[in-house]
Amino acid sequence: MKNKKSILILLPVVVLIWGGVLYQFFSFSSADEVLENNSMDLNIKPFKLKERNTFLINVNYRDPFLGKMYTTQEVAKTKSVAKISKESKLEEAIVWPSIIYKGIVSDTKEKNKLFILIISGHDFFMKKGDVENGILLKDGDKESVYVKYKGDLNLIMLAE
Template sequence: MKNKKTTYILLVVVLFVWAMVIYQFFSFSGGSEPIVENHTTLNIKPIQAPKRDTFSINVNYRDPFLGKMYNPHNKKATRKQNTSNKPKETIVWPSVIYKGLVSDSDDKRKVFMVMIKGKTFFMREKDTEEEVKLLKGNREFIEVKYKGKKNKILIQE
């Protein structure tokens, strides 16, 4: 008889919980109340960060293990590089656009569709068009060389 009594009590508790869940669900879905928007202006003040205090460590002290004073590296080994006043030559790359792989990817010699300065070229690896040399490539990108500088170009569709 005791089992039936607890079963009935648990049944009532379960029904009460489900009734609350259903009530909560339907009470949120009824959007008959108007939504009021509050437009408030926020005044944002920048935070003043404190200036950091810098310090340096003096490492000119006796080595506790060797008993010798600290000796910086030999300054003879550092050389000044030849800095000439020649302006470095800036290279202006032509517009190079990689359109895709034309041949099968299984072929040993792949053919790539490349647009250089608005002209379309079908190039293979190590071909040169408009002073642009195609070094290597795959479906996602090609690597080209122009006046000694290499560049990696992604596919554009």
């Protein structure tokens, strides 16, 4: 009899809670309301940046472990900058022509496989080691090929 009293009390409470949840859900999705498009004029003020105060920390103090004063190493910094500038001059940006790998023509079990590559809009049938328009075909399979252009190696995936 005790269980029946709790069911009689809890069942209406659960029904009321679920009813409230369903009412909230369907009241937000009703199409009866018409939204008005109010064009609002926005006044945008430019954001003013305050100039930051800069400061310099002087780190010329005694080394706590060695007991010596720090020495400036500006000579080493200028040498490293010079090395970086020389390396950047040697490395030029390599502009690759457009390369599209269309697939393999020959049987994949053959020793000499024949690949279809579209290089700058022209179709080429290439074998391993062939060079067309400065592009060397290094290796490949049915999903991708390795091509080399001006010493730079690149992986080209199969185009769908």
